Amino acid sequence: MSTGREPIEPAKTIRDIFDAAEVDGYLHVRDLDGDDEVDYRADAPVVLASVFKIPIALEYARQAASGRLDRAGRHLVTDADKEGDGIGTDGCMHDVEMSARDLAYMMMTMSDNAATDVVLGLVGRKNVRATLDELGCHATSVTGCKELFASVMSDLGIDRDAADADEQLAQVTPDRLRTLAVRDPEHTASTTPREITKLLAAIWRDEAGPAEACAEVREIMGRQIWPHRLSCTFGDEIRVSGKTGTLWGVRNEAGVVEYPDGKRYAVGVFLRSESMGFRLPRADAAIGLAARAAIDHLRA
Template sequence: MAGVDGWLHAVDLDSGAQVGHGPDTPVVTASIFKVPLLVELARQADAGVLDWAEQVTVTDADRVFGPTGVSAFLDDATLSLRDLALLMIALSDNTAADLLLARVGADRVNAMLDGFGFTGTRVVSGAAGLFQSTVEDVGRAWPVVDPEEVARLRVLDPAQTNRSTPRECTGLLELIWTDRAASPERSAWMRTVLGRQVWPHRLASGFPYDDVGVSGKTGTLPTVRNEIGVVEYPDGGRYAVAVFTRAHSTAYNQPRADAVIGTAARMAVDHLRG
């Protein structure tokens, strides 16, 4: 009904019980690459490699295509690295992400992923690189709705772009939720930042309850709709869920395709709680 193919992995953070549907399938992460970037930023702050309170001035030259945060600003703005990280996660601010990626280094993010054994997860490009690739493929970054053009996009091929698997994504979230991704203090900060994400239409739509918490990060490209996150129940149950979808239609607005991410996540969590 939703007109999508999907891959999913969900794990109970306390019992370790898990459920999946193609959980080891390589998938395009789209903006979900911002989560491993967040983790490496926190780790470098822990190690003293950088000062997360350092002020950065964002100018027009830094600006990357995007509808939110400093990407949409008209004037220069000065803010700290950790506040840029907040915009990167809460609003999926592309400019903030690319500034942080330049500071942290994609190779360092991948080394961190290797260290945790997440070898199926790679960050090969920032947001600007994804747009550049799209422009090279079809002559423009947006909009791309012609099915033949969509079929040519390298950013939709896991082998050629930022990628992961549903299981590795829940694994990364589990590290964040158990204070193992970075220091307890900065792991808690990452949880807070992921909890500030504004989008209610995907993962959170499956849990429309005041007393259920949903933290997460979305990822979107033509036909790609993803979200990974942690669902926290009033009785203390915590579940990391990763849902990746590809829509059959190339239309940008498909509320049902967004909502099915929440529905699938709810079914997975319901299964884990049973």
């Protein structure tokens, strides 16, 4: 017997959220303890931006758990690793010495680019690639942060070592920024929303390596400091573990949402915006709103 009120398809709700924020969006949400999912353009290639740090963190944790890498081993972050105006050690004026674990922590919780490049150097890019292939994540790739920004400077014809490099970058027009290779999934670190939730599912199910390694990645991701995207629509009683990604016109977050009743959902939301600004509150909020809409549909 029909009530006359048919349930709204999640795709329409999600599309309306993205349209209201004036973004082009891609989403995949999966129930980690069942087969249910919400798919909104989930097989399209998307730019990872700093979400690529998740597989690097996983490789770090796998090597630490197997004894190949000493978590407490000390490593120096020098000017050679820094862009000089970033977050965490990347913005420090002087050399910084940290343990491998704490570098991975800085990489994931605050998206420290210099720490990322040191960790990637420790674990080896070929090993990250091998782990992704082992887990069936063939469409997911990583890069180094300095390598990524060197590509930007090359595309724009700016000498990064020039005294006025930052000033030159600040004066680049939005139209030129839209042509950057780092905004094209075919020319930078990329994935699909479905594949990133597959990777998260393997981590949360202890299938991505030793249980100790998976638990360490979960613990670190649960301490991310950015509350303005995925977690913005969930109360304190709901645990949200995530990793953001940001570039010109790119807003992403991938993570896992865990409810008090034990239900868990892997989420990947990837947005493209015509605006090249770095403060896009409506786009940031759309990530949380779309994820919430998808999870509410699954929970219903």
